[in-house]
Amino acid sequence: MATNALPREAWNSRLTFILAxxxxxxxxxxxxxxxxxxxxxxxxxxxxxxxxxxxxAGIPVMIAEVFMGKRTRTxxxxxxxxxxxxxxxxxxxxxxxxxxxxxxxVILSYYSIVAGWALAYFPKxxxxxxxxxxxxxxxxxxxxHLSNPWRLLGWHSLFIIMTMAVVITGVxxxxxxxxxxxxxxxxxxxxxxxxxxxxxxxxxxxxxxLFAFDFGSLTMDSVLAALGHAFxxxxxxxxxxxxxxxxxxxxxxxxxxxxxxxxxxxxVALIAGLAIxxxxxxxxxxxxxxxxxxxxxxxxxxxxxxxxxxxxGALFFALVSVAAWTSSISLIEPAVSWAVDKGKAxxxxxxxxxxxxxxxxxxxxxxxxxxxSDPWIFGLFNWFEFSDFLTSYVMLPVGGILMAIFxxxxxxxxxxxxxxxxxxxxxxxxxxxxRWITPDLIKIxxxxxxxxxxx
Ligand code: PFF
Numbered sequence: 224m225a226t227n228a229l230p231r232e233a234w235n236s237r238l239t240f241i242l243a244x245x246x247x248x249x250x251x252x253x254x255x256x257x258x259x260x261x262x263x264x265x266x267x268x269x270x271x272x273x274x275x276x277x278x279x280a281g282i283p284v285m286i287a288e289v290f291m292g293k294r295t296r297t298x299x300x301x302x303x304x305x306x307x308x309x310x311x312x313x314x315x316x317x318x319x320x321x322x323x324x325x326x327x328x329v330i331l332s333y334y335s336i337v338a339g340w341a342l343a344y345f346p347k348x349x350x351x352x353x354x355x356x357x358x359x360x361x362x363x364x365x366x367x368h369l370s371n372p373w374r375l376l377g378w379h380s381l382f383i384i385m386t387m388a389v390v391i392t393g394v395x396x397x398x399x400x401x402x403x404x405x406x407x408x409x410x411x412x413x414x415x416x417x418x419x420x421x422x423x424x425x426x427x428x429x430x431x432x433l434f435a436f437d438f439g440s441l442t443m444d445s446v447l448a449a450l451g452h453a454f455x456x457x458x459x460x461x462x463x464x465x466x467x468x469x470x471x472x473x474x475x476x477x478x479x480x481x482x483x484x485x486x487x488x489x490x491v492a493l494i495a496g497l498a499i500x501x502x503x504x505x506x507x508x509x510x511x512x513x514x515x516x517x518x519x520x521x522x523x524x525x526x527x528x529x530x531x532x533x534x535x536g537a538l539f540f541a542l543v544s545v546a547a548w549t550s551s552i553s554l555i556e557p558a559v560s561w562a563v564d565k566g567k568a569x570x571x572x573x574x575x576x577x578x579x580x581x582x583x584x585x586x587x588x589x590x591x592x593x594x595x596s597d598p599w600i601f602g603l604f605n606w607f608e609f610s611d612f613l614t615s616y617v618m619l620p621v622g623g624i625l626m627a628i629f630x631x632x633x634x635x636x637x638x639x640x641x642x643x644x645x646x647x648x649x650x651x652x653x654x655x656x657x658r659w660i661t662p663d664l665i666k667i668x669x670x671x672x673x674x675x676x677x678x
Contacts, residue, residue: 235395237475239403243395243549244458244467244484246402249409250550251337252456253492254543255518258499260448262511265440266432270496272446276453277489280665283657284623285459285481286643287630292468293477294642298560299323299462302469303629310633319625323461324558326618328577330461331386331554332584333610336592338547339378340519341540343368348536353527358506361520361527369516375589380582382544386551387578390559391570395470402549409542413491415535416498419525424501432504432511433496447672450665451615456488458550460619460626462557469560476644478653498522515607555581584610603676616672624665631658 261269295302300320307316347353352364369375420426454460468477495518502521503509509521526536555577562573587595587606600609630639631654643650 235472237472237480240467240471240475241480241483242402242406243470244464244480245406245487246546246549247458247463247467247553248456248484248488248550249406249491250546251334251341251543252452252550253488254413254495254546255337255341255515257452257456257492258496259513259515259517260452261433261496262500262503262513262517264442264445264448265437266511267435268437268441269445269449270433270493271436272441272449273453274489276450276664276668277457277485279656280450280623280627280661281453281457281459282481282485283653283661284454284626285457285464285485286478286653287626287657288459288462288465289468289471289477289481290630290639290642291626292465293471296469298469298564299465299557300561301564302465306629307633310638312629312633316625316629319622319629320462320465320557322618323463323465323622324561326461326614326622327463327554327557328581329584329610329618330455330614331383331551331581333588333607334547334551334554335379335382335386335581335585336375336588336607337515338382338544338551339375340368341543341547342382343374343378344519344523344540345537345544348523348526348533348540351533353523353536354533356524356527358508358520358524361523362508362516364523365516365519368519369592372589372593375592376586379585379589382547382551383578383582383585385548386555387574389548389552390555390578391574393570405542405545405549408538409546410491412535412539412542413494413498416522416525416539417494419529420498420501423505423525423528425504426497426501428504429497429500432500433493443668443671443675446668447616447620447676450620450668450672454619454623455615456492457485458553460622461614462622463553466556466560467553478643478645478649601677616676617669620665620669624662624669627657627661627665631662 291302291306292299295305297305300317303320304314304317307314353361420429458464499518499521500511502525503511503517506521506524513520522539523536526532526539529535558577559570559573562568562577563570588610591605591607596605598604598608600606604612636654639654640646640650645653
């Protein structure tokens with residue numbers, strides 16, 4: 224139990240921390256969202272901007288976030304209050320972390336709907352529904368799945384219960400072990416899929432699509448999408464990684480660990496893209512800009528036509544569910560640990576209450592695929608799209624700007640150096656980017672992107 228009176232729990236080794244942070248980072252963002260938004264934004268140009276954002280905004284902020292958690296060893300809101308006091312700043316900085324707590328809960332509410340699709344695809348695969356299916360058939364099956372709100376709500380409920388069960392028990396227990404075994408298996412499965420796509424799909428077309436930089440197809444809102452996704456995929460800008468950092472063993476180096484996690488995360492996204500697009504290009508009924516269903520429509524075609532496809536397909540969707548699960552836990556951890564560290568509630572009560580709110584918010588997202596699919600918010604978004612827009616395009620980038628300013632400008636060099644495993648030019652480079660490049664880069668992309676979307 225993580226209360227103030229007891230010593231805080233901690234991950235028991237550096238490796239467990241890396242695995243838990245990777246578990247948080249690698250999730251639906253890599254396997255479901257990255258390919259589909261890359262497809263919606265025209266491929267290559269988007270991917271390049273996304274990689275630049277990981278480098279110039281994602282990694283510097285991630286280091287800053289882990290630093291805040293590790294140094295204070297408390298939940299994000301209290302961590303920011305503590306650090307603000309330590310550096311003589313206003314405690315109003317806490318609003319940065321409170322916004323993160325809210326962002327995490329909103330993300331979980333719609334993340335859980337998509338995770339529910341993955342859960343549902345596990346029994347569907349086992350049933351053999353996809354054997355020898357073609358692209359039109361696979362699209363039809365997916366659309367049929369979305370058409371029933373009760374079904375989506377059922378899977379959503381199951382996923383929220385699975386998430387809260389772990390959060391209530393305490394994230395450092397069990398989670399590390401699960402991630403240790405399951406993440407490598409997921410990685411191997413993605414490689415198997417990649418092998419299939421290379422041999423059976425339009426692989427060279429996919430490589431060209433993902434990596435040929437076509438400047439003409441780049442709009443300001445796709446640049447904002449790439450920036451927002453860099454934050455989403457690394458689980459940063461909202462305190463999730465800060466919360467995990469608070470459990471980091473003392474002797475674990477921050478920067479090296481962050482680089483490892485960011486590299487693993489990026490590899491998984493690129494491999495997922497390279498596995499999915501060759502199938503998309505080989506299937507006339509599937510468009511790269513298909514939208515949120517891309518993963519669920521394209522991969523079953525591959526499983527349906529490969530030997531042992533029922534087994535591999537079921538295993539794949541089970542592992543995607545696990546990857547979503549290890550991420551969702553970190554989405555709600557800042558909220559739950561705040562309630563607990565403040566001494567306001569036990570993990571059980573906080574978990575039930577906060578998980579309940581996410582469940583309620585998720586109802587709107589479940590209905591966005593059937594009865595309320597029209598864009599009724601600003602004439603642009605349905606509830607699912609709005610939840611994603613608000614968090615990925617607004618809250619995470621704004622959280623990122625604030626964190627970069629907070630750590631970059633409110634702390635002296637010596638205070639940062641004390642806690643950091645890098646020194647010399649590497650340290651200077653990180654601090655320089657965090658102070659002078661990251662905040663302005665995010666600000667420019669953010670304002671131009673938002674203007675482009677609304678005007
Ligand atoms: N990084 C996760 C993914 O890519 O699926 C999603 C996520 C987890 C976003 C935790 C934000 C977060 F705080």
